[in-house]
Amino acid sequence: MYAYPFSYHRAKSLAEASELLRQLGDESRVLAGGQSLIPLMKMRLVRPTALIDINFVPGLNDIQSHNGELRFGALARHTDIEMSDAAAGIPILHDCGAGIADVQVRNQGTIGGSVAEADPSGDWSATLLTLETSVVCVGRQGERSVRLEEFIKDAYTTVLAHDELVREIIVKKPPKNSGGAYLAFKRSAPVYATASAAVQVTLDGKDICKDIRIVLGCVGLTAIRAKQAEAELRGKKIDDETMQRAADAARSAAEPQGDMRGSADYKRALVAALVRRALGIAVRRARGERVEAGHEYVGR
Amino acid sequence: MSGAEKIAVRMRVNGETREAQVEPRTLLVEFLRENLNLTGTHIGCDTTYCGACTVLLNGRTVKSCTLFAPMADGGEITTVEGLTTNGALHPVQHAFAECHGLQCGYCTPGLLLSTLHLLTKNVKPTDKEIRKAIAGNTCRCTGYQNILKAIRMAADEMGKR
Numbered sequence: 001m002y003a004y005p006f007s008y009h010r011a012k013s014l015a016e017a018s019e020l021l022r023q024l025g026d027e028s029r030v031l032a033g034g035q036s037l038i039p040l041m042k043m044r045l046v047r048p049t050a051l052i053d054i055n056f057v058p059g060l061n062d063i064q065s066h067n068g069e070l071r072f073g074a075l076a077r078h079t080d081i082e083m084s085d086a087a088a089g090i091p092i093l094h095d096c097g098a099g100i101a102d103v104q105v106r107n108q109g110t111i112g113g114s115v116a117e118a119d120p121s122g123d124w125s126a127t128l129l130t131l132e133t134s135v136v137c138v139g140r141q142g143e144r145s146v147r148l149e150e151f152i153k154d155a156y157t158t159v160l161a162h163d164e165l166v167r168e169i170i171v172k173k174p175p176k177n178s179g180g181a182y183l184a185f186k187r188s189a190p191v192y193a194t195a196s197a198a199v200q201v202t203l204d205g206k207d208i209c210k211d212i213r214i215v216l217g218c219v220g221l222t223a224i225r226a227k228q229a230e231a232e233l234r235g236k237k238i239d240d241e242t243m244q245r246a247a248d249a250a251r252s253a254a255e256p257q258g259d260m261r262g263s264a265d266y267k268r269a270l271v272a273a274l275v276r277r278a279l280g281i282a283v284r285r286a287r288g289e290r291v292e293a294g295h296e297y298v299g300r
Numbered sequence: 301m302s303g304a305e306k307i308a309v310r311m312r313v314n315g316e317t318r319e320a321q322v323e324p325r326t327l328l329v330e331f332l333r334e335n336l337n338l339t340g341t342h343i344g345c346d347t348t349y350c351g352a353c354t355v356l357l358n359g360r361t362v363k364s365c366t367l368f369a370p371m372a373d374g375g376e377i378t379t380v381e382g383l384t385t386n387g388a389l390h391p392v393q394h395a396f397a398e399c400h401g402l403q404c405g406y407c408t409p410g411l412l413l414s415t416l417h418l419l420t421k422n423v424k425p426t427d428k429e430i431r432k433a434i435a436g437n438t439c440r441c442t443g444y445q446n447i448l449k450a451i452r453m454a455a456d457e458m459g460k461r
Contacts, residue, residue, distance in 0.1 A: 001346050008307060008324030008370050031371070038366045039348050041325075051324070055371055079360070102436025103414065104351060107360040108367070189435030190349045297435075 003041035007050045014060075014165050017052050018139045022163040024050040030165055031055070032075060032113035035105050054165070060112075063087070065173075072169045074112025079103070081111060090173065091285050091293075092180030092200060096127040099182075099295030102189045112166040118152045118222070121192040125152060126217030127182045129225060130200035132172035139164030155221040177210075178202040179285030181278040184217065184295045185270055187261070193218050193295070194261040197250070197274035199282040201238070206287065209233040214246065214279075218261075219254035219271050226253040229275065238283055247276035309373045313338065314382030328372050329353045329364035332379060340380040340409050344438070351437035354410035355379050361417045363436070380409035383416070391457040392416050392450075401450030403441035411437045415451050423459050425451075 009024070011017035021028055028050035031037060040046045054060065060075040065086040070093075072081065081087050081097035088094055100106055100114075100123050114124040115135060125148070133148040140163050151158050160166070174180070184196035196217035204210035212233050214226040229249035236242050256267035281293045310319035313336060320335040332338045332355070344352030346365050353365040356378035383390040389397065392415050402408045411434060418425055418433035425433065430451050439447060 003325045005323065005325055007305065008368070010370070031368075034368070034371065035348065035366060038368065042327075042346065042365075051368075053371060101348075102351070103417070103433055104354055104361045104363045104436045105348065105366075107357075108362050190351075 001042040004047045010053045014138050017054050018163045020052045033109040035109035036117050068173050070171045072111050074166045075110050078106035078109050092182050095182040095294040096123050116166045118156050118158050120155045121218045126198045126215045126223040129215045130198045130213040134170045136168045137164045138167045152222050179282045181281035181293050183274045183278045186297045195267050195271040197278045199278040201282045203286045207238050209238050216271050219256040226250040243279045247272045250275040309369050311375045313377045326369045328367040328369050331369035338381050351410045352407050354413045392454045395454035396450040399446050399450035401447045407439045419458050
């Protein structure tokens with residue numbers, strides 16, 4: 001399949017990319033890993049007149065850990081994150097990076113592209129919203145750091161100005177007595193998830209919930225922070241009953257639409273089950289246990 | 301085709317430098333098949349699902365239907381045509397033939413490269429690791445059991461070398 005014709009521009013720096021975006025106008029777009037954009041262009045659902053390829057900008061795929069922060073260059077591929085020592089210490093990041101689509105897509109797709117695309121089914125947004133995450137954006141006006149909560153405005157919509165690009169994603173490392181899990185359910189490896197749940201819990205002692213974030217993916221126009229579900233646990237003892245109450249609250253917080261992946265009712269039931277399971281895993285990890293988890297699909 | 305101006309792309313494909321003038325929208329798989337006549341890399345779904353178009357780009361598998369050719373400019377590509385040495389089958393190819401890891405063969409070039417990518421990083425994969433490594437390659441004939449056998453055999457063979 002052929003995309004509509006476009007002109008191709010290779011940027012050597014983000015400053016040059018920003019300048020090209022300004023010169024080439026509203027119908028120009030940034031090309032990172034291309035794993036969302038290229039299928040959309042081939043199906044002719046989008047029609048940029050110009051692409052600005054940032055894959056040749058040096059130094060944009062670094063992953064660094066210092067001062068209690070992880071910094072992911074915009075072009076860090078999902079595979080780079082899956083394999084990185086830095087992310088290995090934060091299991092929820094590994095769950096996400098190791099499970100997106102399949103090996104080939106993870107080798108090419110980028111964290112910066114995923115966040116900037118703001119697809120309601122994107123895995124990174126849901127995962128990163130459970131942590132203190134900020135997005136460093138650069139453009140003609142200079143550089144600014146935007147909290148992820150404010151960065152994503154709506155489905156496929158962010159605060160990025162037309163001539164602005166994501167340079168890096170900064171994640172604050174959670175405390176030692178904290179653990180998380182990201183579970184996405186999909187029919188097969190390469191497809192988008194039907195629903196997903198991201199949980200990061202910080203314990204006080206062995207089973208008191210000091211703090212928690214619960215985020216639901218694929219069941220709304222953006223990833224949804226399930227605040228009522230969090231309130232069912234925060235400051236309370238974590239046991240089967242409180243975890244179930246949180247899962248029930250998450251079910252009510254979901255705003256899914258029925259589509260070929262499932263009906264709205266099915267997705268509500270699914271996301272509640274995923275939250276319940278992710279909670280159990282997150283708590284065990286917060287206690288220091290090693291638990292394998294991640295995306296679930298048939299044949300895995 | 302019409303529209304955008306053609307641009308030069310050049311890459312090393314199976315050890316040889318190849319170049320052509322292409323429209324920017326040319327997919328890597330089309331560059332390989334149409335410009336270089338390397339038709340071993342197949343187009344299956346053309347929607348980033350099936351993995352028939354899998355090739356190695358700088359040592360990593362990618363779906364060549366989901367890259368514009370200019371994105372691979374300056375890169376190192378391995379396709380199924382690059383697996384043999386002086387006509388002798390690669391151990392991965394030999395294992396697939398030996399274990400009957402294919403029927404129609406359409407998905408096979410992609411599976412061979414995904415297998416090679418796995419075994420380059422992990423010489424002793426578990427069954428679970430094998431399944432995960434080929435989750436992006438769809439086969440509609442075999443039911444996968446003989447493919448798993450072939451990959452286990454290839455791992456053993458390559459481990460001995």
